[in-house]
Amino acid sequence: MNTTTKTMSAVAVSVSATVMALSLPAQAEDWRGWNIHPPGYPNTEALEAFAENVTERTEGRLTVQVYNNGVLGDQPDAIEQTRNGALDFANFNMGPMGPIVKETNVLSLPFIFSSVEHMHEVMDGEIGQQFADALAEKNLVALSWFDSGARSLYNTERPVHTPEDVQGLKIRVMNNDLYVEMIEALGGNATPMAYGEVYQALKTGVLDGAENNYPSFESSNHYEAADYYSLTEHLIIPECLCIAKASWEALSPKDQKIVREEAVKASELQRQLWVEGSQESRQIVLDAGIEINEVEDKAAFQEKMEPVYAAFIEENPDLESLIDAIRNSN
Ligand code: BDP
Secondary structure, eight states, rough: HHHHHHHHHHHHHHHHHHHHHSSSSSOOOEEEOOOSOTTSSSHHHHHHHHHHHHHTTTSSSSSEEEEOTTTTOOHHHHHHHHTTSHHHHEEEEEETTTTGGGGGGGGGSSSSSSSSSHHHHHHHHHHHHHHHHHHHHHOOOOOOOEEOEEEEESSSSSSOOOOGGGOOEEEEOOOOOHHHHHHHHOEEEEEEEHHHHHHHHHHHTSOOEEEOOOHHHHHHTTTTOOOOOEEEEEEOOOOEEEEHHHHTTSSSSSHHHHHHHHHHHHHHHHHHHHHHHHHHHHHHHHTTEEEEEEEHHHHHHHTTTTTHHHHHHHHHHHGHHHHHHHHOOO
């Protein structure tokens, strides 16, 4: 074929492809979802139920799959991928969301919620909608909120009863400057690090400790390295089931309704599994010989957080009313 004929037939092919695409019913879509946790973890079970139910109810229009264990990237990376539509949905913790959606930093202020119930109440109501609106501005459609319990400190050296016990400990934190300030206010050295790297760092002594809830302390195997788990319960951070805006907008209203309903159902299931899973994980680490201690004087830790709040409010005066609204909702 000479060049002209070649070009013409290429045009013909692309025209007929376009005509075909226009005349076919809406194409089946494959949705990929990011999940940092392993199989069996409460969030994983809920996400898998979501994937299965949406696939079934959309009758082949959507085929939804969850990729576990963070195989599609670490959390900050996955947030970017979901924002630009390379991933379709994900379960994100609001901690690493802070650098992107500044309003969500309010949820990372230590002791902002007085209990997990308080967090549920706030996130399921009008204030939760304000966070969803802020996420939507960054191309993330938050359809429901998952639980992630309360995070406590654990380390390889000693039980933590008072802030003084944190002195000098090298503690891993999630990717957010607020957590660096939090650990430093307690006299520790904070190291932001991807979740997947913490196990090795604890094992080799690069870190002395980290902080997390029971299910993550257990499922990440961090308890194999860190013997002391101290119930500081300094952070109660909600997590979203978030859909990429581009994927959401490509859905028909009918399918949006299905996805929304299933996301809400998934969060109900997740919260129920969370309660059971936390107890199970607690038992597993106890059986493995981990020393768990209550913290009698939590107020001592709270007091140390005053400069963290003051600096945050100074930098974000527009968020002070949101902080007050959460505190007053209790
Ligand atoms: C877990 C959260 C997960 C975080 C992880 C962490 O569910 O999203 O990535 O903590 O500490 O509790 O990085």
